[in-house]
Amino acid sequence: MDFFGYAYAAAISLGGLMGYLKAGSVMSLCAGLTFGSLAAYGAKQISEDPTKIHILLFVSSVLSILMGYRFANSGKFMPAGLTCMLSLATVARLIVTRVLL
Structure with a gap:
């Protein structure tokens, strides 16, 4: 299970929620939940098959x-x-992990 990927996804989602609660930014909420959900899906993909890093790598790179x-x-x-x-830490982790596989 990709605990780091899920933690990253949660941090992104919570960041969007905090942006909404503190500043009333609907854009932060939408972006945080969208990117957080995509990151969670990417972490799920990696949990099922460690070579499927593409989604989480794309999200974290963007x-x-x-x-x-x-x-x-x-x-x-x-x-x-x-x-x-x-x-950047997530991108580095994914690249190093992929090279080691």
Whole structure:
């Protein structure tokens, strides 16, 4: 079972929910739940077959680029910097795990 993938998915979903609760951002809620759900599906795929990293790799790559861009423009670590770092760590974990398989 891909516990790290599920934890990543939960963090993304909760981040979107927090953006909605703190700032009233419906876009944060929608994006967080969409990307979180896709990440959870990707973690499920990896849990069933460790070679099926494509969905989670795509989601974490897109989030690392988008949130990295937002972090570079705003300079604020929360939430863009944290999400970027979590996404980059997930990308690195998936690539290293795939190479070791």
